[in-house]
Amino acid sequence: MNDIILSELPLAIGCSNRNGLGNFCVGCYLQSIYYPESSKLVFCRGCNWQICKEGCPGVSDPERHAQECAILKGGKDARFHMMGEVLPIRCMLVQNRNPEAWEMMKEMGERALKERDPK
Numbered sequence: 670m671n672d673i674i675l676s677e678l679p680l681a682i683g684c685s686n687r688n689g690l691g692n693f694c695v696g697c698y699l700q701s702i703y704y705p706e707s708s709k710l711v712f713c714r715g716c717n718w719q720i721c722k723e724g725c726p727g728v729s730d731p732e733r734h735a736q737e738c739a740i741l742k743g744g745k746d747a748r749f750h751m752m753g754e755v756l757p758i759r760c761m762l763v764q765n766r767n768p769e770a771w772e773m774m775k776e777m778g779e780r781a782l783k784e785r786d787p788k
């Protein structure tokens with residue numbers, strides 16, 4: 670039996686640096702080994718992070734990559750950054766998009782820190 674008990678959209682999505690799966694497209698999260706052969710080395714025109722192909726819909730989507738693109742643009746050599754660095758930025762951007770959810774995320778973070786270091 671596979672009943673859905675709860676279904677909720679995430680506030681932020683990102684990939685870990687430690688998954689050993691290589692790079693992902695910052696627009697749609699497609700793993701680089703699945704990129705079309707013709708676009709193995711395509712980079713976002715805004716920030717120079719790796720994307721799966723020209724015209725990836727996630728790159729220009731204001732709910733996805735477009736919101737962090739201007740921030741990532743400030744990096745020195747973005748080609749060598751790892752996807753794990755994007756998730757904290759996306760979490761920080763929640764405070765602009767959804768201040769109520771941001772407060773909840775802050776409380777969860779503070780609670781997790783206290784549980785890890787209860788001094």
Ligand SMILES: [Zn+2]
Nearest residue numbers: 694697721725
């Ligand atoms: Zn993509």
Ligand SMILES: [Zn+2]
Nearest residue numbers: 713715716738
């Ligand atoms: Zn970009």
